[in-house]
Amino acid sequence: MKVDRELVRHLEILARLTLTEEEEMKMIKDMNDILAYVEKIGELDLHGVEPTYTVVEARTVLRKDEVRKGLAQKMALANVPAKKGNFIKVSSIQG
Amino acid sequence: MKIYEMTYSEIETSKDIRPDEVLDAFYNRITDVEDKVKAFISIYERRENPKTKPKIIAVKDNILVEGKKTTCASKILESFIAPYDATVVGKLKENGFYIVGKTNMDEFAMGSSTENSAFFPTHNPWSISRVPGGSSGGSAAAVAAGEVPLALGSDTGGSIRQPAAFCGVVGFKPTYGLISRYGLVAFGSSLDQIGGFARSVEDVAKLSNIIAGKEDLDSTSLNNSVEDFTRLLKRPIKGLKIAIPREFMSNALDKGIKDQIEKTIYKVEDEGAVVEEVSMKMMDYATAIYYIIAPAEASSNLSRYDGVRYGLSKSDPSLKHQYMKTRDAGFGPEVKRRIMIGTFTLSAGYYEAYFEKAQRARTKLIKEFNDVFSKYDYIVGPTTPTVAFKIGEKVENPLQMYLQDIYTIPANLAGIPAISVPIGIVDGLPVGLQIMGKRFKDAEVLNLAYAVEQMVNFDYTGGMKKLDEGLGDEDEK
Numbered sequence: 001m002k003v004d005r006e007l008v009r010h011l012e013i014l015a016r017l018t019l020t021e022e023e024e025m026k027m028i029k030d031m032n033d034i035l036a037y038v039e040k041i042g043e044l045d046l047h048g049v050e051p052t053y054t055v056v057e058a059r060t061v062l063r064k065d066e067v068r069k070g071l072a073q074k075m076a077l078a079n080v081p082a083k084k085g086n087f088i089k090v091s092s093i094q095g
Numbered sequence: 096m097k098i099y100e101m102t103y104s105e106i107e108t109s110k111d112i113r114p115d116e117v118l119d120a121f122y123n124r125i126t127d128v129e130d131k132v133k134a135f136i137s138i139y140e141r142r143e144n145p146k147t148k149p150k151i152i153a154v155k156d157n158i159l160v161e162g163k164k165t166t167c168a169s170k171i172l173e174s175f176i177a178p179y180d181a182t183v184v185g186k187l188k189e190n191g192f193y194i195v196g197k198t199n200m201d202e203f204a205m206g207s208s209t210e211n212s213a214f215f216p217t218h219n220p221w222s223i224s225r226v227p228g229g230s231s232g233g234s235a236a237a238v239a240a241g242e243v244p245l246a247l248g249s250d251t252g253g254s255i256r257q258p259a260a261f262c263g264v265v266g267f268k269p270t271y272g273l274i275s276r277y278g279l280v281a282f283g284s285s286l287d288q289i290g291g292f293a294r295s296v297e298d299v300a301k302l303s304n305i306i307a308g309k310e311d312l313d314s315t316s317l318n319n320s321v322e323d324f325t326r327l328l329k330r331p332i333k334g335l336k337i338a339i340p341r342e343f344m345s346n347a348l349d350k351g352i353k354d355q356i357e358k359t360i361y362k363v364e365d366e367g368a369v370v371e372e373v374s375m376k377m378m379d380y381a382t383a384i385y386y387i388i389a390p391a392e393a394s395s396n397l398s399r400y401d402g403v404r405y406g407l408s409k410s411d412p413s414l415k416h417q418y419m420k421t422r423d424a425g426f427g428p429e430v431k432r433r434i435m436i437g438t439f440t441l442s443a444g445y446y447e448a449y450f451e452k453a454q455r456a457r458t459k460l461i462k463e464f465n466d467v468f469s470k471y472d473y474i475v476g477p478t479t480p481t482v483a484f485k486i487g488e489k490v491e492n493p494l495q496m497y498l499q500d501i502y503t504i505p506a507n508l509a510g511i512p513a514i515s516v517p518i519g520i521v522d523g524l525p526v527g528l529q530i531m532g533k534r535f536k537d538a539e540v541l542n543l544a545y546a547v548e549q550m551v552n553f554d555y556t557g558g559m560k561k562l563d564e565g566l567g568d569e570d571e572k
Contacts, residue, residue: 026428033493041383052461063311076178080404
């Protein structure tokens with residue numbers, strides 16, 4: 001796999017990042033080095049091996065359906081950068 | 096012996112120390128050495144004199160303490176105030192622990208030197224021109240410098256054990272699932288584990304007793320026996336079976352460290368343990384597997400930093416541009432690199448070839464562990480390939496930095512308990528021995544660690560002395 005500027009720019013959009021030209025050049029180099037290293041796993045015979053996403057048994061954990069104390073509204077909103085009353089203010093989703 | 100040189104257990108059992116003396120000792124020590132070490136991002140004001148002896152502890156700055164800043168050493172969380180306590184912090188408070196402050200780290204726990212902190216690097220007390228390791232470098236350095244007897248860290252690929260080895264302290268990553276991650280800022284959720292630093296194996300076992308336990312707020316936390324981590328500390332090690340993977344003792348390992356490890360292994364054999372060399376071929380693939388899985392999980396976890404609900408916010412009339420501006424300004428280079436790699440390995444067209452394949456390879460690695468653990472109680476080897484390196488030495492080369500964790504990463508991928516115990520000095524710097532055990536055999540891991548600690552008789556105050564005498568700076572000349 002060869003990482004080029006086109007791929008980096010595509011990934012920037014997916015990751016919601018905008019790198020400077022200089023950052024892009026370094027990113028291309030670093031990603032190529034790192035991917036060349038991790039591609040070592042291609043040497044392994046993984047035929048018929050199941051993936052492990054977590055070492056704990058994958059299961060749905062439910063709790064009792066009862067009211068519990070949670071974060072008070074004031075606390076939950078304490079770190080919000082832009083508020084209007086008790087609402088979070090958000091910029092336009094268009095554009 | 097000065098109070099700040101004492102272990103947590105020694106302070107607890109000592110009858111002639113007053114509560115205020117304990118508090119004074121550590122606050123004074125912090126005042127004396129913090130300018131050189133820079134272990135803390137925030138230090139809390141000394142509260143009035145306690146009635147009982149305070150159990151002094153520092154907490155890594157990615158674990159929430161209610162009403163206090165939790166920055167993850169990132170500009171994006173620079174002014175974030177935690178609205179609640181992490182479960183482990185709640186447990187510390189319930190048990191009368193006194194948190195003195197929050198320690199420095201690599202931004203979002205991504206790094207092996209604490210140089211990726213957005214604020215400043217931490218210095219190794221044994222040699223202040225060198226890194227303390229990372230990502231929990233602040234916690235390790237604070238314990239080594241005598242600023243605290245105990246500290247909490249988090250370990251995703253070695254972030255407790257590697258800095259423990261570099262700073263000459265004990266660092267323990269318990270079995271994945273034994274300690275709730277609720278209130279630990281997420282990095283790689285299938286790998287992250289909270290654990291402790293101390294200047295004795297006994298202390299780290301006692302600390303684990305306090306913080307362990309299942310709870311609903313972390314659905315991966317497990318019920319399996321909230322056991323007594325101290326229960327096997329003093330068990331004789333005669334007859335225990337230990338495997339040394341050949342792959343851990345290869346040319347990548349510093350010669351001086353190899354000698355120290357071998358010397359320690361002879362002592363372990365003298366005590367009657369059975370030590371044998373094994374081959375674990377998957378160990379050579381662990382770092383490659385990890386650097387697919389961890390960045391993928393990170394890119395997903397870090398998508399929450401959008402400048403809308405908390406943290407840094409760079410406003411823009413367009414929401415999408417607000418996201419971008421906020422993230423551009425808030426994340427440092429290593430975090431951006433991992434987000435980009437993770438975004439790549441999870442993206443359409445590459446998912447099967449990278450992410451999925453790495454998860455299959457992870458299964459194969461776990462199987463190899465299980466095979467070895469069917470014949471042996473422990474897997475032992477070095478914690479790090481080198482001793483602490485110079486500040487600035489590797490920061491420009493991310494891959495070189497990643498290879499610092501070749502011996503520590505496998506335990507995270509398999510979710511097994513692992514500890515680093517200091518065993519000696521090479522070139523004036525500490526060396527750690529890593530002991531890994533079967534899942535849920537944490538008390539067994541601490542058992543061997545304790546036995547090794549008794550054999551090697553490491554001077555945990557060595558870093559403090561070098562710091563006080565200014566000896567740590569000599570290799571700068």
